[in-house]
Amino acid sequence: MFIHIGDDHVIQSKDVVAIIDHSLVGSSSIIEEMLFNQRKNRRVVETEDHEAKSIVITQDVIYFSPLSVFTLKKRANMMTTLNKLEDFSEETEE
Incomplete structure (x- = not known):
């Protein structure tokens, strides 16, 4: 499934490694170093x-998202819920 993370970016949910709050960047030298290396x-x-509210880390790319961690989590959970639903649509016979 796919998740819209803002700024016209849509990613596959299976590629998401982590979603972290943007406010944590300044408090973690590890995150700052990772971002520095990936920017290079x-x-x-x-x-x-928009101002970034969260950072979405995928297998290949790091995205700064204007959406909050909570909003992205809800979107990811919504996709999981939709995947679990059975298809009750009526099949048409010809």
């Missing part, structure tokens, strides 16, 4: 028009 490798996608 051009693997960071910054938000365009």
Whole structure:
């Protein structure tokens, strides 16, 4: 399934490694170092028009998202719920 993370970015939910609050960046030297290294490798996608509220880490790219961690979590959980629903649509016979 896919998750819309803001700024016209849609990613596959299976690729998400972590979603962290943007406010944690300044308090963790490990996160700062990871972002520095990934920026050097051009693997960071910054938000365009909005302030970042969360950071979505995937297997290949790090995205800064204008959506909160809570909102992204709800979207991810919604996809999980939809996947568990059975298809009750009527099949048409020809």
